[in-house]
Amino acid sequence: MLFLFFANAMPAVQMFPTETTVFLQEHLNNWYSLRSYYSVKILTDLPMQILCASSFLFIAYYMTGQPMEYYRMLQMWSVCLLITILGQTVGILTGAAFGTQTGFFLIPAVTTPLLLFAGYFLKLREMLIYLQPLSTVSFFRYTYEGMLQAIYLNRPNLSCTEIYCFFQSPSKILSIMDVPTVPFHAILIILASWIICLHIFTYAVLCWRIYYAKK
Secondary structure, eight states: HHHHHHHHHHHHHHHHHHOOOOOOOOHTEEESOOOHHHHHHHHHHHHHHHHHHHHHHHHHHHHHTTTHHHHHHHHHHHHHHHHHHHHHHHHHHHHHOOOOHHHHHHHHHHHHHHHHHHHSSSSSGGOOGGGHHHHTOOHHHHHHHHHHHHHHHHHOOOOOOOSOTTTTTTHHHHHHOOOOSSSSHHHHHEEEEEEOOOOOOHHHHHHHHHHHHOO
């Protein structure tokens, strides 16, 4: 999860400010519109995102001995793809708004609190009431929960050669991790909504950059 996010966010925040400078020059020369540039950028980046996320996922999925069931693999793939796209979108927005140097600092600084309240380090039931909203808005929480549901939800008991295995029951694992709190389809909708909102903010930032450049 963290690899897919930061491996896409950090290169994006490094490269997009350079692209923005070139885009502003070409846009002010009336070569193409912002809508054309941004839509083409999203579509051209998508195949590489799918390829990289799929390559990492299927290798890691097989080598960690996860169940080779198509619907579980599809669920895992969909969550990984969404967090990959989300990571790049965060990098693009940060790079467009703040530039490379500030963006390199802001992405870890802003996303680390979201990671802390994702449910891995601190369970939802263990949080103070005024901190629980941070978990609600954390896209890491939904990614983490989606991965757990894809692997363990409605799964038969795990094989065990010992006399007693505490974690033999997948339902017990999910219960300890406070999963599920939302249905799997809701997780996909929430992650997709994050991506859409961030793209809208990025488009607005680019509109502001164009307006400022024309002054």
